[in-house]
Amino acid sequence: MKAVQIVNPSEIKVVELEKPTVGAGEVLVRIKYVGFCGSDLNTFLGRNPMVKLPVIPGHEVGAVIEEIGSEVPGGFEKGMNVTLNPYTNCGKCASCRNGRVNACEHNETLGVQRNGVMCEYAVLPWTKIIPAGNISSRDCALIEPMSVGFHAVARGQVTDNEYVMVIGCGMIGIGAIVRAALRGATVIAVDLDDEKLDLAKRMGASYAVNSKTENVHQRMQEITEGFGADVVIEAVGSPATYVMAVDEVGFTGRVVCIGYAKNEVAFQTKYFVQKELDIRGSRNALPADFRAVINYMNTGNCPVDELITKIVKPEDTLQAMEEWVANPGKVFRILVEL
Structure with a gap:
């Protein structure tokens, strides 16, 4: 063969x-x-x-x-x-x-x-x-790449009254956007590419922020009325986006990390403590995540x-x-x- x-x-x-x-x-x-x-x-x-x-x-x-x-x-x-x-x-x-x-x-x-x-x-x-x-x-x-994004939303325990920031609108980030939107959350998509951001909005994001041309912190503060995101899902894997996730999550929020950063990341660790953050990894997917993606795709949407x-x-x-x-x-x- x-x-x-x-x-x-x-x-x-x-x-x-x-x-x-x-x-x-x-x-x-x-x-x-x-x-x-x-x-x-x-x-x-x-x-x-x-x-x-x-x-x-x-x-x-x-x-x-x-x-x-x-x-x-x-x-x-x-x-x-x-x-x-x-x-x-x-x-x-x-x-x-x-x-x-x-x-x-x-x-x-x-x-x-x-x-x-x-x-x-x-x-x-x-x-x-x-x-x-x-x-x-x-x-x-x-199905499999979308299920990885779905699993990250499950790890973040996203609910319908939360702001969810998804950094990175590649295939896995798009999966996270879809799942968070299906759960009723207000989704903020962040990426460098306007075409990907346009697709993110069609897939369920309420807001799109271009981190190359916009002030991300200012936009996040405007959108969330100064509270910051309840959940941030990092789906890029770069030092800059890891730091962004910790900076933009609100006090007592959750940060979910999917991407692997290839280099060491320098954090202001005081935010871990001051904000009393939950920082969670998200790896692969569970059978329930595959089933959720299949259910979504079978809707034809x-x-x-x-x-x-x-x-x-x-x-x-x-x-x-x-x-x-x-x-x-x-x-x-x-x-x-x-």
């Missing part, structure tokens, strides 16, 4: 692999679409310390069930559109013991700590197969076409990644059609 492999930094090629066979408790899926995400971009650039090259990328998946192994319970049918839960959990670490399997100490995400599924077929345990109802296989590839920047064939992945590197701010999702 055909597969896409990142061989070395800036080097991608199409390789032939043996088609996997299904075993007991497993499901064979035909992969239709796989999204490139930020971790894949970092792998391509040689900046992902969790990856050992060469690696097959891909964990944002739209697939169709091809074959069902023995000992798989009912509810799965051949031809069903599905997405995949790309994380593993050991069942023994502190996170697993506490029921937060998404943050397993020994997690191995597809395409990161182990080979992904940017290939024609894949076999997974039935527990990692997520039926997606009437969602097309193309649009199923959007998600402008899926606007979230897909480009669809390419495996042979064109190198060119697509080079274009993404050259203009990263203009890409939401690049999908590979297999």
Whole structure:
């Protein structure tokens, strides 16, 4: 079967692999679409310390069930559109013991700590197969990245009488905006790009602030009547946005961190104490987050076409990644059609 492999930094090629066979408790899926995400971009650039090259990328998946192994319970049918839960959990670490399997100490995400599924077929345990109802296989590839944003909103315990500031309107930030708006919160989207901010408003943000051209603190004070945000979700992963999150959250607010900052961040830690902040990490997603995204997408209110920047064939992945590197701010999702 055909597969896409990142061989070395800036080097991608199409390789032939043996088609996997299904075993007991497993499901064979035909992969239709796989999204490139930020971790894949970092792998391509040689900046992902969790990856050992060469690696097959891909964990944002739209697939169709091809074959069902023995000992798989009912509810799965051949031809069903599905997405995949790309994380593993050991069942023994502190996170697993506490029921937060998404943050397993020994997690191995597809395409990161182990080979992904940017290939024609894949076999997974039935527990990692997520039926997606009437969602097309193309649009199923959007579910996992949106679920990460949905999970951040859950971590922030967002309610309907709160101001929620989302810093970064990429795919994961958009997921957070959607979920916070669905919960009834007043959402303030912050980004450097006006096109992304316009999309954020169509996805549920009440306010849009361009941090490149506007005074963010002044705008936040105006919008929140001087109180600051009740919840700030950081979905960029830069020192500047981490500091912004702590500066703009209100007293006794919550800061939820999704992005990984590549460099050390210098904080005025007095705000941690003075504001009595809750600072929370948010990693991956839980099955409930996947279900929430699927429910949302099944309403027909998600402008899926606007979230897909480009669809390419495996042979064109190198060119697509080079274009993404050259203009990263203009890409939401690049999908590979297999």
